[in-house]
Amino acid sequence: MATAIVVGAGIGGLSAAIGLRRRGWEVTVLERAPRIAPVGAGLTLLANGMRGLDALGVGDAVRAQGQVEASGGLRTSDGRWLSRVDGDAMTRALGTSAIGIHRATLHRVLLEALPPDTVVTGSEVRQVSAGPRPSVDGRTADLVVAADGIDSLIRRRLWPTVPSPAYAGTTAWRGVTTEPWRGPLVVAVTWGEGAEFGMVPLGDGRVYWFGAVTSPREAWNEDELAAVRARFGHWHDPIPALMAATDTVLRDDLRHLRTPVPSYVHGGVALLGDAAHAMTPNLGQGANQAIEDAVVLAARCDPDGDVRVGLAAYDAQRRPRSQEVARAAYQMGRFGQQLRNPLAVALRNAVIRMTPASAGLRSMARYANWTPPQL
Ligand SMILES: Cc1cc2nc3c(=O)[nH]c(=O)nc-3n(C[C@H](O)[C@H](O)[C@H](O)COP(=O)(O)OP(=O)(O)OC[C@H]3O[C@@H](n4cnc5c(N)ncnc54)[C@H](O)[C@@H]3O)c2cc1C
Secondary structure (H helix, E strand, O other): OOEEEEEOOOHHHHHHHHHHHHOOOEEEEEOOOOOOOOOOOEEEEOHHHHHHHHHOOOHHHHHHHOEEOOEEEEEEOOOOEEEEEEHHHHHHHHOOOOEEEEHHHHHHHHHHOOOOOOEEOOOOOOOEEOOOOOEEOOEEOOEEEEOOOOOOHHHHHHOOOOOOOEEEEEEEEEEEOOOOOOOOOOOOEEEEOOEEEEEEEOOOOOEEEEEEEEOOOOOOOOOHHHHHHHHHOOOOOOHHHHHHOOOOEEEEEEEEOOOOOOOOEEOOEEEOOHHHHOOOHHHOOHHHHHHHHHHHHHHHOOOOOOHHHHHHHHHHHHHHHHHHHHHHHHHHHHHOOOOOOHHHHHHHHHHHHHOOHHHHHHHHHHHHOOOOOOO
């Protein structure tokens, strides 16, 4: 039986493991964390990611644990609407709804789709060889999948000329309300001057929220929850109340692979997810692109065929699209959250207000409109 080692049990690595197993690969996932802990906040799975999860056979389990995002749009910090998205029209256009889900829940659903001994925790990979038969830490396989995240050791070892991820100029706080949210909630992203706030209802009734601001890097605060409450406390309802209903907050300086990786394949090793194309979260596409990678990799790599041929097809299919999405996400950040000059902000807002709803819908659907290959 053809063997694959997947390095990293994040959303990308687990999705790849599910896809490759469906194709008949014998898969082992090596994860450095001592155990899979319920970490992170929430995230949005867009139509492309949901279709990918359907191809992996876990879409309905994810829908059952998540919350359909029925509406959306853009507001200013005083609550005025710049544009509104009709969730039903979006679902009709894309064939499936976006889903808000807690990361830990998504991880659990993905893990449950794998036999219990597939993921080996406490296994930090330190060495990699690309071939002729790829190996990690002396263990050979027919295929090695580097799903080891933005700081990928495998990318650093096999692609030494690719520059390290760069700070994108923005820091972000993420929180989830402690209890299910009983108040009114109209889902939207809100733009201020050099700042953005968003909210996503989760399957268990709680609400995931994020606040992002332009900032020097590593400008940490002693009390991050107090800092984010102070920064967004005067924004429209229910933003202050959501933050007041939250006990703990995560804070990350946002980084991305500014220089695109020249190939996602080296010998029998494939880069996947953030290891290949870490992007800013402005289009909510990072994990969705990792899921697309996983489905395409599994579809192209036939366990009874020539792995190198499959990997070449994977690179050809995934690199242009994922790098285009990464570029567009960065541009969206510059046009949206990072815009600070009051005149430029007023001009941008006027342009958005004048844009017909149908054009807004088309631009939102642009990257979410993706059809997975058959597995
Ligand atoms: C603020 C913010 C909001 C976001 N919101 C969204 C969103 O709404 N929608 C969306 O699609 N995306 C979103 N993203 C992006 C998304 O989180 C990432 O793109 C996605 O989680 C990447 O998954 P991954 O599996 O590639 O990497 P990771 O999740 O980083 O997983 C990598 C795994 O590899 C393991 N590992 C690392 N090194 C080794 C090693 N040497 N040996 C063994 N294991 C190793 C790590 O422990 C980890 O478990 C957001 C990101 C941020 C920062």
